[in-house]
Amino acid sequence: MSVVLQISDPHFGTEVPEVVEALARLASALGPDLVVLSGDITQRARARQFEAARAFTDRIGAPLLAVPGNHDIPLMNLWARLTRPYSHHCASFGESLEPSFENRELLVLGVNTTRSRRHKNGEVDAAQVRRVSDRLSRAGTHQLRVVVVHQPIEVKRPQDEPDRLIGHAAAQHAWAVAGADIVMGGHIHLPYVMPLPGLARPMWAVQAGTAVSSRVRRGVPNSVNVLRWSAGDGTCVVEQWDHAGPKQAFELRQATRLNMARNN
Numbered sequence: 001m002s003v004v005l006q007i008s009d010p011h012f013g014t015e016v017p018e019v020v021e022a023l024a025r026l027a028s029a030l031g032p033d034l035v036v037l038s039g040d041i042t043q044r045a046r047a048r049q050f051e052a053a054r055a056f057t058d059r060i061g062a063p064l065l066a067v068p069g070n071h072d073i074p075l076m077n078l079w080a081r082l083t084r085p086y087s088h089h090c091a092s093f094g095e096s097l098e099p100s101f102e103n104r105e106l107l108v109l110g111v112n113t114t115r116s117r118r119h120k121n122g123e124v125d126a127a128q129v130r131r132v133s134d135r136l137s138r139a140g141t142h143q144l145r146v147v148v149v150h151q152p153i154e155v156k157r158p159q160d161e162p163d164r165l166i167g168h169a170a171a172q173h174a175w176a177v178a179g180a181d182i183v184m185g186g187h188i189h190l191p192y193v194m195p196l197p198g199l200a201r202p203m204w205a206v207q208a209g210t211a212v213s214s215r216v217r218r219g220v221p222n223s224v225n226v227l228r229w230s231a232g233d234g235t236c237v238v239e240q241w242d243h244a245g246p247k248q249a250f251e252l253r254q255a256t257r258l259n260m261a262r263n264n
Contacts, residue, residue: 002105002144005032005062006225008186008208011071011215012053013043018248019212019222020056026241026250027060030226034101034108035062038186038208039069039150041089044076050092065101066093067110069150069187070120085116098128100135105231107143109135113150113165122151122187123166129174136178142231146182147175153183154205156192163188172196176203181236181260182227184208189216191223193238193256201261206238224250236260 005027027035035057042049050072057064066089073085086097097112109132113122132147139145151165153172165171165185175183176199183196184206191209195202209223210216222243229236235257242253 002034002103002229002231003030003032004034004036004106004108004146004227004229005030005060006036006038006184006206006208006227007211008038008224009040009069009189009210009213010037010053011040011043011210011213012056013046013049014214015052015212016214016222019243022243022249023212023224024056024059026224027062032060032062032226033103034106035060035064036108036148036184037064037066037093038148038184039067039114040071040186041066041069041093042072043213045072045074045088047088047091050088054092063101064093065099065108065110065148067099067112067148067150068097068114070114070118070122073114073116075119081116102143104140105142105144105229106146107136107139108146108148110148121163121166122149124149124171125167126170129167129171132180133174133178136175136180139179144182144229144231144236145180146184146227147180148184150185151187152185152205152207154194154196155188156194160188160190172199172203176200182206182258184225186210190220191225191240193258195259202259204258221245223253234260
């Protein structure tokens, strides 16, 4: 079985130390095959915030795939935003803004949905859709095919529609045809798992809350997702782990078994 730990929107610079330590304990217990950082790694894209985030992920000791979020581009430093928006991200997490991970059971593709000209909204363009579709189409039969973005590929509530990824409809249809199983995202600090309707094959949106930041929504604690994939029988389960303040630990909140199409 393969285990993927999704950490989203940690917003280092606003992290809660007790929650960070609780997540470190959970990660140690899980021993994930891959850690996915789905954006808003920092609060203000400062070098020391990226360094703190990298120091934390190094403690986990697992392979890492990190994509930037809108908070990972300088906001106040307009010159840096225009000329070198990703310099601190790349210094800590590598030059590729669209990294990938592959082994026998997993194919995970990162997509940079941030744009330096936009303050908040994310976008996936036609070239990105084609690139991801081409790689998905060449995936192995036993591989779970995951695309990682920052802004959500789909939302559940009307009030979140302004935060939905620009270009989401074209991406959904093309990636489903190409064989994607899951699109992971974050950004709105609201965890949920939902099937995406009207597509060529089953595909799921898996959204994560904020992992360790004090910037939680009312009534929504810090949380992370754990994805468990059994290639042998084609079983995929997404677990939501919430931080329980009194116990200072992450606890399993719910598990969702996904209906997967494994005939291609």
